[in-house]
Amino acid sequence: MAGNQEPLSPRARLAVTAGKAAAAVSRAAGRGSGSVIGGKVALRLDPDLLAQVAHHLDVVLVSATNGKTTTTRLIAEALRANGGVVSNALGANMPAGITSALAGGSDAQYGVIEVDEKYLATVARDVTPKAIALLNLSRDQLDRAAETRMLAERWREGLSGTKAVVIANADDPLVVWAASSAPNVVWVAAGQEWKDDAWSCPACGGVMQRPDDDWFCAECGFRRPTPSWALSGDEVLDPHGSAWPIKLQLPGRANKANATTSAAVAAAFGVPPQVALERMHAVTAVAGRYDVVDYRGRQVRLLLAKNPAGWLETFSLIDAPPAPVILSVNARGADGTDTSWLWDVDYSRLAGHPICVIGDRKLDLAVRLEVAGVDFQVCESPAEAVSASPPGRIEAIANYTAFQDLRRVVGN
Numbered sequence: 001m002a003g004n005q006e007p008l009s010p011r012a013r014l015a016v017t018a019g020k021a022a023a024a025v026s027r028a029a030g031r032g033s034g035s036v037i038g039g040k041v042a043l044r045l046d047p048d049l050l051a052q053v054a055h056h057l058d059v060v061l062v063s064a065t066n067g068k069t070t071t072t073r074l075i076a077e078a079l080r081a082n083g084g085v086v087s088n089a090l091g092a093n094m095p096a097g098i099t100s101a102l103a104g105g106s107d108a109q110y111g112v113i114e115v116d117e118k119y120l121a122t123v124a125r126d127v128t129p130k131a132i133a134l135l136n137l138s139r140d141q142l143d144r145a146a147e148t149r150m151l152a153e154r155w156r157e158g159l160s161g162t163k164a165v166v167i168a169n170a171d172d173p174l175v176v177w178a179a180s181s182a183p184n185v186v187w188v189a190a191g192q193e194w195k196d197d198a199w200s201c202p203a204c205g206g207v208m209q210r211p212d213d214d215w216f217c218a219e220c221g222f223r224r225p226t227p228s229w230a231l232s233g234d235e236v237l238d239p240h241g242s243a244w245p246i247k248l249q250l251p252g253r254a255n256k257a258n259a260t261t262s263a264a265v266a267a268a269f270g271v272p273p274q275v276a277l278e279r280m281h282a283v284t285a286v287a288g289r290y291d292v293v294d295y296r297g298r299q300v301r302l303l304l305a306k307n308p309a310g311w312l313e314t315f316s317l318i319d320a321p322p323a324p325v326i327l328s329v330n331a332r333g334a335d336g337t338d339t340s341w342l343w344d345v346d347y348s349r350l351a352g353h354p355i356c357v358i359g360d361r362k363l364d365l366a367v368r369l370e371v372a373g374v375d376f377q378v379c380e381s382p383a384e385a386v387s388a389s390p391p392g393r394i395e396a397i398a399n400y401t402a403f404q405d406l407r408r409v410v411g412n
Contacts, residue, residue: 008052015046016053016103023100035088039096042103050095053102054127057086057111060265061127061164063120063155064135065148066310068093070250070286071135071258072114077283078266078276083109090287094119095126102127110269117151121158129164131268132182133261135190137174138197138309139344141336148197152178167264169257170227173215177202177222188264189213189230190257193316194309196344231260236273238263244273247281250290254313288407292393295410296386299393300326302410304403306335308344314397321352324389326382327369328359328398328406335400339364347372356385359402382409 008016019042023034031037042049060079062072069091076087086108088101093114102111115123117137124132134155137148155178159166168179170187174197179185192198198215199208206219216223228239234256235243246259259280266276285291292301305314318325331337339361347369355376357365362378369376379385386394398406 009046011046012049012052015042015049018042018045019100019103033090033092035090035092035097035100036094037096039092039098039100039103043096043099050099050102050123050126051128053099054111057102057127058109058269059111059113059127059129060131060133060269061113061115061120061124061129062133062135063115063117065117065138065140065307066313067135067254067258068114070255070283070289071133071262072112073283073286074259074262074280075133075265076110076112077279078262078271079110079112079269081266081271081275081279082269085110085112087112088114095123098123098127118154120155124158124162124164129162131265132159132162132164132166133265134166134168134175134179135258135261136169136172136192136194136309137178138194138307139341140307141338148174149202152202155179156181165268167261167268169261170225171213171215173198173208173222173224174202176225180225185225186229186264186268187225187227188261189227190260191231191253193253194312196308229260229264231257236260236263236277238267238273242273244277247277249281249284250286252313252317254316288403293410296383298386298389300386300396300410301393302403302406303395303397304400305397306399308341311345311397315346315349318350318353318395319393322354322390323392324354324356324394325350326356326358326385326389326394326396327365327376328357328382328396328402329362329365330360330399330402330405331364332360332401335402342368347374350374354390356388358382358385359398359405382406 019038022041023038026034026037062068076085093116152174160181162182166179166182166185169175169190171192201217203222204220206217230237234246246256263273263276289304303314305311331339356379357376358379
């Protein structure tokens with residue numbers, strides 16, 4: 001029964017204690033939250049720990065290439081209307097980080113867990129989720145992430161026969177193909193602006209046809225399912241045809257889509273759409289994303305974009321020129337070391353904006369901008385870039401480790 005935790009075994013208790021100690025040492029050394037190293041230590045001592053700490057929880061898993069951290073936060077906020085929630089809110093989304101998060105939530109009823117796309121099937125096997133939310137699949141970390149069709153196939157195999165209700169984006173053919181192996185699927189029309197990873201049919205390899213908001217394969221008949229939930233402008237349409245206003249402080253169409261999926265997940269646990277959407281209004285930023293900070297007398301909005309699909313969505317958030325923009329790109333381990341994805345991003349959308357380029361791979365980005373015909377200047381640091389930017393709120397867009405670097409510098 002969710003919410004009533006059975007006592008952990010002596011081995012599991014030892015593993016949890018050791019993990020918390022390792023995490024504390026990591027924090028004291030200034031190496032982050034310690035959740036990953038703590039989880040690794042705990043799982044080394046008890047490989048079955050994740051299943052044990054999840055056993056008493058109603059678990060929701062959230063997976064996607066983009067938007068999973070924000071959607072996890074929105075679902076958690078909605079489910080708090082019914083009971084306590086434990087979540088990996090800082091985005092440590094592999095088994096070690098997930099184990100650390102759940103080990104700290106003994107009194108919670110719900111576990112709302114973001115899961116890296118590659119680990120979805122593994123984590124689902126361990127935690128027996130009640131619901132799984134699937135948002136999108138697109139290219140990411142080209143040097144180490146599987147090709148998107150392979151990831152979809154991994155999802156499809158892992159979801160086959162699952163007892164969880166799967167809440168899936170009907171507008172992404174890769175997600176639909178993956179989710180279709182599950183017995184119980186709730187389809188959500190959440191949209192898909194980035195389409196360059198889904199022009200061929202994942203079922204047969206044929207060319208996808210995309211008339212208006214529909215899609216289908218003319219060769220095998222694979223087609224978009226009829227959604228029961230939909231994003232319509234600034235409203236969520238529920239399965240009964242009722243329209244509920246989206247009340248978000250987070251910007252952009254993508255976050256309205258995340259809220260729509262989150263409302264569908266909350267409804268599966270008995271939280272009405274109106275209550276769920278009202279509770280989501282409390283979320284103003286997610287792990288620093290969308291925060292507006294004061295730095296050197298200027299307002300800087302921090303935006304995270306890790307891959308082509310993410311950059312495309314982020315460009316839609318930026319005010320019209322001449323709003324100044326800082327772009328920062330790294331290629332460290334957590335980012336993926338292959339920066340060839342920069343050539344998949346349509347940087348011509350930034351034409352007319354004063355642009356400063358920083359980060360470890362600023363010269364890679366500079367070459368890409370030059371080919372796109374976009375004016376820019378290369379700077380050595382955030383301070384130099386801010387000083388070089390003309391008046392107005394600065395939009396700072398960075399990929400993963402560059403975003404963390406930026407947060408440390410601007411003091412948020």
